[in-house]
Amino acid sequence: MHTVLIVDDDPDDIELATIALEAAEPDINVRSALGGSAALALLRDGGGRPDLILLDMKMLGMNGFETLREIRADLHLRDIPVVIVTSSDLESDRKAADSAGANSFLHKAVNMEQFSRDIKSLLERYPG
Amino acid sequence: MGPDMTMGDKKPxxxxxxxxIGASAGGLHSLECFLEALPKNxxxxxxxxxxxxxAHKSLMPEILRSKWRDHEFIEIEDGIHLVPGRIYLCPPAIEVRIREGAFRIIARPDEHIHFPIDEFLVSLAEDAAERTAGPIRQQPALDELQSVIQLSQETLLEEYAPAAVTIDQNYNILYHNGPTKRYLNQPRGAPTRNLLELIPENLRSRIRGAIYKVTMEAGPFSIRTSSGGDEGQKxxxxxxxxxxxxxxxLIVFSEKEGPPSGASSEYLETVCVEETAVRQLEIELSATRQELQTTIEQLKSLNEELQSSNEELQAANEELETSREELQSLNEELITVNAQLQSKVEEQEETNNDLNNFLSSTNIPTIFLDHRFRVKRYTPAITKLIKLIPADVGRQIIDMSQELLGPDFIADAQSVLENLVGVKKEIMINSDWYVRTALPYRTHDNRIExxxxxYNNVTELKRAEERSSYLASFPQLNSNPVVEIDSSGKVTFCNPAAMETLESxxxxxxxxxxxxxxxxxAALRDWDKRNETTLYREIIIKDRVYGETIQxxxxxxxxxxxANNITERKKSEESVQQRTxxxxxxxxxxxxxxxxxxxxxxxxLRTISGFADIVAKRYAGQLDEKGSDYLLRICKxxxxxxxxxxxxxxxxxxxxQEIQRKSVDLTxxxxxxxxxxxxADPGRQVEAVIQKGLVVHAxxxxxxVTLSxxxxxxxxxxxxxxxxxIEFGTFEQDGKTVFFLRDNGxxxxxxYAERMFWPFHRLHIASDxxxxxxxLAIVERVIHRHGGKIWAEGEAGKGTTIRFKLD
Known part of the structure; x- marks a missing residue:
């Protein structure tokens, strides 16, 4: 059973990702944080360590790359797998995520079926 | 070694x-015979x-000693006294004499013929006349002569070995034998071996005659003569x-009678006495006559030869005389001809002077060439074109810088020689214009040699012509400013329009x-190196811009x-640039x-799409048919x-995106x-024809993206x-490759062909x-970004052809 943390500044996207995750793994433990600062506070609060973090790239306030840098600088958090999520499918964004130290990259497909397939294969790649 | 240092035995x-005993080098055998007969003691x-x-060491002593051990062999050394019962051997390269019973050795001088045996025997005879005996086998250097002389006493020698000499054909004595000194006398002066000089004068011709006769007849010949000694004995x-x-x-002297010998020097002389003498004279006379007869005969034959030669000479002389007369007459003719020639030469000289004066005074460059284009003559004026010197006469013009003589010089000369028609041409040499005329050179007998x-310089004429035509075109009426300047940049002319412009x-x-x-x-600096150049400059005069073409x-x-006022054009160009x-x-x-x-x-969009999708999946049962239909439309x-x-x-x-060109195989x-x-669409049956080898740099x-x-x-x-x-291929148009993609759809x-490439512009309704x-907007953008062009052709229901080309 996975524990996944969704970090996004758009509640709609959090909702859609949650539905896609629950569809892929019914007893999954999904937690969410509305923005980078909230995510870091939640992680450091000690409320359970996630198996995977889905981190949106373009967020208001602390964006995805800044949040990732903080996570990687924290001794207790640095080895949690982080997937950068973005609505862009540009190769340049994929490279930026890679060089920022993300473990993987996920495109937010408009087509929900496509998105669900991508989520499922991601969970298989990072078992809990 | 001194003579007193005696070796061996004392004098007995x-x-x-x-x-x-004397012997030649091969005389060993004789000696052996002798030794065989010799008793032990x-x-x-x-x-x-x-x-x-x-030159060689003698092995004789060893040979003899080994064979006759009973005998004592002794090699002769200086000062040894002779002892009976011993055999003395003479070593090589020395001469041996005997003096007072002892040997004396004399070094042998090399340059003369030697007679070591003779010399030894003479000395032996002199030293021990009473007790000498010797069998001599003598082989002198001249092996022509071989004789054996047996000696016992000196008297025997005289009796049996008469005085004799051997001579060669030149009367040179090769060998003396016996007491020849009685008959021969060495005259004053340098020593001689010539018999004729050694015998008395009156015998010379007879001896010569005798030898001649012996030569002819081979047999011996004797001469008799009387002689008188010092004491009047005959x-x-x-x-x-x-x-x-x-x-x-061999000349042998012998005497019939006379005084006993002993005098060492006697002279022969002829004395005409008594009958014997007369007979002798007669014999001599007869011999002389015979000699004379021979001489006369020789002379006679010589005379005949001379006579015939003389006759020949006489005939030759007569011929020469005739020739001389012919020459005389020829000479007279020549003198006449010479006089005529002289006058001709004078005439020629005068003509030549006239010609030379003409040639040097004419200012027209002229060159005379022979049929092989060698320089024959030229006028001094030719040096304006080519530096000819008198030494160039006879040289081929081809060897020189013939380009100085204008283009096609040889070709024209050749044409004149071949066609015998003159060639006239207007040519340019060193910026001067000439009319060059090549004419055949005719000799007086009308041959072309x-x-x-x-060369006629027509530069002035030409320039005047050009100037006049140039002036004719002069742009007085040009509405734009025209200014003329000289090479120093000074204005030499300006047209009315220029003046008006300045005024305005x-x-x-x-x-x-x-x-x-x-x-x-700067533009004028290397002006004269150029033929004609046109420059373009833009200048600003006050607020106007002038575009100037400078010729x-x-x-x-x-x-x-x-000059051209381009102010407005410039302004509009600038605004276009700004707008662009x-x-x-x-x-x-x-x-x-x-x-x-x-x-x-x-x-x-994702929010709408995502939640619509969730509604469709989770709440489908709660919607009626119409609601479901609307939801589906939202999703679509x-x-x-x-x-x-x-x-x-x-x-x-x-x-x-930045373009990165590479070689791309479009096929x-x-x-x-x-x-x-x-x-993706396996149900379709489509024929696709793709041309091979379509490679571009793009x-x-x-x-x-384009092809997709x-x-x-x-x-x-x-x-x-x-x-x-579907067909994809290329064709050539204006040297460029044009790609086409044709379908029959x-x-x-x-x-609407152009609208096809507008974004969002569709020619067919979405349901079709x-x-x-x-x-297509993307495709057009790609082609444009490659500097190319794309266009479409079609007809409704008949298919579409898209064509494009890349830069």
Whole structure:
């Protein structure tokens, strides 16, 4: 059973990702944080360590790359797998995520079926 | 070694006989015979003298000692006394004498013929006359002569070995034998061996005659003569001449009666006394007569020869006389001819002077060439063209710098020689114009012996002609300013329009230099090196801009400036540039806006699409049929919008992306795309014809986008066509490769051909053929970004042909 943390500044996207995750793994433990600062506070609060973090790239306030840098600088958090999520499918964004130290990259497909397939294969790649 | 240092035995008291034996180098056998007969003990001394080579050591003593051990062999050394019972051997390279019973050795001088045996025997005879005996086998150096002389006493020697000499054909004595000194007398002066000089004068001719006779008849010949000694004694001397062999004669002197011998020097002389003498004389006379007769005969034959020679000479002389007379008459003729020639030469000289004066005074460069184009003559004026010197006469003009004589010089000369017709040509040499005339050179008998080429300088004439035509074209009436300057940059002319322009600018004639571009001096600097050059400059006079075409005319040392007021054009050009730049900027902003807008539109679209999808899945049962239908339309709408956004982002990306050209195989790329289309749509039967070897230098990613769009369109628009066919290939147009992609699908109306490439512009309704209407816009953008062009041709229902070319 996975524990996944969704970090996004758009509640709609959090909702859609949650539905896609629950569809892929019914007893999954999904937690969410509305923005980078909230995510870091939640992680450091000690409320359970996630198996995977889905981190949106373009967020208001602390964006995805800044949040990732903080996570990687924290001794207790640095080895949690982080997937950068973005609505862009540009190769340049994929490279930026890679060089920022993300473990993987996920495109937010408009087509929900496509998105669900991508989520499922991601969970298989990072078992809990 | 001194004579007193005696070796061997002392001198014996009693006299004993000494046997001297002489032999040549091959005389060993004789000696052996002698030794064989010799008793073991004998009471005399034996001296053996041999002719030996001085260069080798003699092995004789060893040989003899080993064979006759009973005998005592002693090698002769200086001072040894002879002892009976011993055999003395003479070593090589020395001569041995005997003095007072002892040997004396004399070193042998090399340069003369030697007679070591003779010399030894003579000394032996002198030293021990009473007790000498010796069998001599003598082989002198001249082996022609061989004789054996047996000696016992000196008297015997005289009796049996008469005085004799051997001579050669030149009367030179080769060998003396016996007491020849009685008959021969060495005359004063240098020693001689010549018999004729040694015998008395009156015998000379007789001896010569005798030898001649002996030579002729081979048999011996004797001469008798009387001689008187010092004491008035008379004796009869017989001289016998005999031939030993060719060129070698033996002369033997013998006496019939007379005083006893003993006097060592006697002289022969002829005395005519008594009958015997008369008979003798007669014999001599007869011999002389015979000699004389021979001489006379010889003389007679000589005389005859001389006589015949004389006759021949006489005949020759007569011939010479005749020849002389002929020559005389010929000479007279020559004198006459010479006089005529002289007068001709004078005439010629006069003509020549006239010609030379003419040639040097004429200022027309002229050159005379022979039929092999060798210089025969030229006028001094030719040196204006080519530096000829008198030494060049006879040289071939081909060897010289013939280009100085103008183009086609040899060709023209050749043509004159071949066609015998003159060639006239206007040519340019060193910026001077000449009329060059090549004419055949005719001799007085009308033969063509060469070519005469003259040069008439027509530069002035030519220049005047050109000047007049140039002046005729002079742009007085030009409405634009025209200014002429010389090579120093000084204005030499300006037309009325120029003056008007200056006036309109508030300037006057003195400001005409305003039309000259600032860099004109530099342009004029290497002016004369150019033939004719046109320059373009833009200058500003006050607030106006003038475009100036500057024509350099070196021929007249001038430059013409044609000025054109381009102020307005310049202004409009600038505004166009500004507008273009502005448009480009707006375009870039627009691109950027499209990109971010498309991107930002994705998020809300995703919310709509995502939740609509969830509603459709989770709450489908709670909606009635109509509600479900509307929900489906929302989903389709969001899907379509998503595709539009993707295409828009794609279009924007194509516009912004940097182009990286590489070699791209379009044949392979097209085949691969068709294969993908077949795989995605296996139900379709489409014939695809793709030309082989289509390779371009372009951006591979963008070419992939282009071909995917075009082939995808063709695939799509043939979906309702039977026997669908897609063709991709090239053809040549104006030297450029044009690609075409033809299908036999739905086609379109030609009047909409341009609109095809507008974004979002569709020629078919979505229900017939799906699409965003951006694909061809993307394709056009890619082609434009490659500097190329794309256009379409079609007819409704007949298919579409898209053509494009790349830069």
């Amino acid at each position: 008291d009693n006299p004993f006989p000494i046997v001297g 004998f009471d005399f001394a034996v001296v053996f003298i041999q002719h030996l080579s001085p 004796r009869q001397v017989s001289i016998r001449v005999s031939k030993i062999k060719d060129n070698l004669f 060469g070519v005469v080429v003259t 600018l508030g300037m006057d004639k003195g400001d005409v230099d305003a039309f000259l571009p600032p860099d004109l001096t 350099l005319v070196p021929l007249f040392d001038v430059a013409r400036i044609y 730049a502005e448009l480009e900027r707006v375009n870039r902003e627009l691109e950027s806006f499209i990109y971010s807008a498309s991107h930002d539109l994705r998020a809300p 709408g969001t899907a379509r919008m998503s595709r539009i956004i993707d295409d828009l982002l794609h279009l924007s990306k194509v516009s912004r 392979e790329m097209a085949s691969s795309i068709i294969a993908d289309l077949r795989e 951006d591979p990613g963008l070419m992939e 769009n075009l082939l995808g369109n063709a695939w799509k628009f043939t979906s309702k066509t039977e026997n669908a066919r 739905a086609g379109f109306e030609q009047k 053929f799906d699409g965003t209407g951006i694909g």
